[in-house]
Amino acid sequence: MRKSILRILVATTATGLLAALSGCVSRVQEPAPVYPVLRPVISEEAIPVESFTPEASDGHRGEGFLRKPPGKGPFPAVLLIHGGLPRRLTERIREYTLGTHTSRFLEGGYVVAVITYRGRDVAPRDQTPETVLDCVAAVEALRALPFVDPTSIAVTGTSGGGDLSLAVAAATDVAATVPEEPASVLMAGLVNENSDAARAADYLALYRAxxxxxAFLAKLARIESPILIIMGTHTTHSGINQWNDAILIPELRAAGKSVEVVTFPGEPHSFSFESTPARTPRPAAALKAFRHIASFLQRHLPTLPRPLDPRLVQHEPIGGGG
Structure with missing residues (x-):
């Protein structure tokens, strides 16, 4: 009898121990699966790419492309301004229009317009007024479209285009402004034919001298829209970031402007706006930045976007790390 009881106890204990061990094993965390970051692809058959040629106040005819959600609207709109100083080739602007960053706005339900402008790469300080005229003309052309809510236009750009987005907000009414690492040293008039634009570390010294x-502070004072600044921390353009941290952002706040800043450590210059394998080593960071932008616009645009019918959108994986 005692042997039978002992056998039962041993069996029960062994079974319980195995169950306990089994439970422990089942709770071991497996590495989370890594899914590729996806980009929206919206065919031109579903939503055509239209020519967009706003006329500036001095009569100059600009160049760009536009895409709109199906229907009569009214829709909110986003104007996208590329970086750099030179005018971009037509095919490059068309690529931007079909690119990841722009297509995310379109998928979300925004009218999107991508423009180029009269270059300011010879004498930036002297040429910037004409460049700003081209960008302001694009906002006014969007405002005049019957399917756009004229009170729900946002402007975004990167680097030199980020500087222009701030200049546009100072020159006309927009609902929101989203510069990515804006080269606002241009707005401050620090770069011209006798200046070395690559010597970013000198910007603070130039300004303080x-x-x-x-004139610069008056431009900032004229901005009425809320501002979201997206920044990386890669050292290639650290001088621009230092300038923005030390001068632009404090001066905007001192002027009472609504400013939000979201920083992505380690990300290179223009990582979100460009959203290409060459410029965006971690696509997940660019997607996260876009989600910050989308949330910001949702809070500040009177007319909210309505996402596209999912049947119009395909999704493809983006190369690069997560």
């Missing part, structure tokens, strides 16, 4: 900052 100027006796009068009133």
């Amino acid at each position: 100027q006796p009068d900052h009133s």
Whole structure:
């Protein structure tokens, strides 16, 4: 009898121990699966790419492309301004229009317009007024479209285009402004034919050596829209980031402007706006930045976007790390 009881106890204990061990094993965390970041692809058959040629106040005819959600609207709109100083080739602007960043806005339900402008790569300080005229003309052309809510236009750009997005917000009414690492040293008039634009570390010294900052501060004072600044921290353009941290952002806040800043450590210059394998080593960071932008616009645009019918959108994986 005692042997039978002992056998039962041993069996029960062994079974319980195995069950306990089994439970422990089942709770071991497996590595989370890594899914590729996807980009929206919206065919031109579903949503055509239309020519967009706004006329500036001095009569210059600009160049760009536009895509709109199906229907009569009214829709909110986003104007996208590329970086750099030179005018972009037509085919490059068309690529931007079909690219990841722009297509995410379109998928979300925005009218999207991508423009180029009269270059300011010879004498930036002297040429910038014409460049700003081209960008303001694009906003006014969007405002005049019957399917766009004229009170729900946002402007975004990167680097030199980020500087222009701020200049546009200072020149006309927009609902929101989203510059990515804006090269606002241009807005401050620090770069011209005798300046070395590559010597970013000198920007602070150049600015502090100027006796009068009133023209720059007056431009900032005219901005009425809320501002979201997207920044990386890669050292290639650290001078621009240092300038924005030390001068632009404090001056905007001192002027009472609504400014949000979201920083992505380690990300290179223009990583979100470009969203290409060559410029965006971690596509997940660009997607996260876009989601910050989308949330910001949802809070500030009177007319909210309505996402496209999913049947119009395909999704493809983006190369690069997560």
